[in-house]
Amino acid sequence: MLAWYDAHARDLPWRAAPGTNAPDPYRVWLSEIMLQQTTVAAVRPKFAAFVARWPSVEALAAAPEADLMAAWAGLGYYARARNLHACARTVAERGGFPDTEEGLRALPGVGAYTAAAIAAIAFGARxxxxxxxxxxxxxxxxxxxxxxxxxxxxxxxxxxxxxxxxxxxxxxxxxxxxxxxxxxxxxxxxxxxxxxxxxxxxxxxxxxxxxxxxxxAAKPQRHGTIFWAEQEGRVLLVRRPPRGLLGGMRALPTGPWADTPPALADPPFAAAWQMLPETVSHTFTHFRLELALAVARVDGHGPIGEWWSVTEMDSAGLPTVFAKAATAIRRARW
Missing domain, CATH: 1.10.1670.10 (Helix-hairpin-Helix base-excision DNA repair enzymes (C-terminal))
Structure with missing residues (x-):
């Protein structure tokens, strides 16, 4: 296997060349957290953006959580991002990563597999x-x-x-x-x-x-509504509650997610809401979600909140399910 690896190892930005000195523990740890339930193809650009913006664990520890969560958008499993930040702060406070499996497992968000991978790859431990x-x-x-x-x-x-x-x-x-x-x-x-x-x-x-x-077992099906409120080329965005699914992420307003289609359920405020014929589907770890799309144009007296330019929505750091909805709504040309 080692001879095969020496000849065929993938060139990955978080790796050292086969048989050379161990790579930077920060890069190994960051890549392992990103790669959980995510493909190498999806992680490559995110990893490059992270290390360019936060080149060390100390820099990541000092980052505002909202910035880190926005940068994580698209990788899914957002609890990992919160644990990533907590872990970076712990490591920065102690002056570096532990070099044993036991020490690594004590860090936030580092389980048995990740601890073993970091210990072996970054520190050369068996x-x-x-x-x-x-x-x-x-x-x-x-x-x-x-x-x-x-x-x-x-x-x-x-x-x-x-x-x-x-x-x-x-x-x-x-x-x-x-x-x-x-x-x-x-x-x-x-x-x-x-x-x-x-x-x-x-x-x-x-x-x-x-x-x-x-x-x-078949995943349960849930339903909800996403609300797109547009005012002079800007769209209302909200912050989801800090804990729970997609916690702390910037998002479009939604109604409750329930077992039956909600139609126009619990809009965030009164407006002339229209239902689009399109829906958006997304699969989470434990359930599937189908979202109806409600749109409205509001005047200058719209609700107080974060109004984001429609032309800059791709840089808002929306989780995938909301990015899908934004794309569908903009494509509908309502």
Whole structure:
């Protein structure tokens, strides 16, 4: 795996070259938090923007939370952004990152996987790193028959058995890259895999059958309304409550999110609201959301709030669901 990695490692902005000195812990930590439930393609531009604006953990710690939340928009799972800020402040106060898994796990927003990844990649410690890509590779190599998520202890034990004492950070990244480019969820490129000779799933003739996953329960459907109030080329934006889903983010006003379509439910203020025929759909971790779109033009006596230029909406830092709604409403030319 290490020989394969030396030849095929992905060029990622938070990585050091294979076999070289460990990279900056700040960049490793930031990338690992960003990559949770998010693709490398989505993280690349966000990571570049973050390190350009906040080149150190001390700079990030000193940033206003509202600026950080706006910069995070589009990455989803916004509790990560709040934990990111809390963690940066903790690290800045203590004068740097802990260099052990135990110390790293004590930081806000750093769980078992992230602590292991940072310890191995940034500090060269032997740590067992199991993300989704690694889990898939290991499940196939050992043909682990226990279904996910219950198989995670088995996968971790198996990964522990093959993790080397030296270059464990490079080994973890090699396994990640293998899962990303070769041992893919569908149509794995087994003939190009350095582990094919030792892979039980490959020998079985059904590598795609691993890892075994239980059928997912259907996500519940919820409904709501987004309100677009426009006044002289500006749109009313609000701040969501600091805690809860999309907490602290700039957003368009909404009514409640309920189990049944609300029609014109709980507008933020009285106006000649019109319902557009379009709706916007978005999927969160635990539910699907369909949003009706209500629009109104208001005169100079509109409500007090943050009025944002329609032409600059793309820079407002709206979460994806509200950015989708803004795009749909502007396209409707109502």
């Amino acid at each position: 740590a067992v790193v199991v993300d989704a890509n690694v889990a898939r590779v290991v499940a196939r190599v050992f043909a682990i028959s226990r279904p996910l998520p219950g198989a995670m202890p088995d996968l971790r034990d198996a990964t522990d058995r093959i993790t080397p004492d030296t270059r464990s950070g490079d080994f973890a990244q090699a396994m990640m890259d293998l899962g990303s480019s070769v041992c893919t969820p569908r149509a794995p490129h087994c003939l190009a895999c350095p582990l094919a000779e030792d892979c039980a799933a490959y020998r079985s003739g059904d590598p795609e059958g691993f890892p075994i996953k239980l059928a997912k």
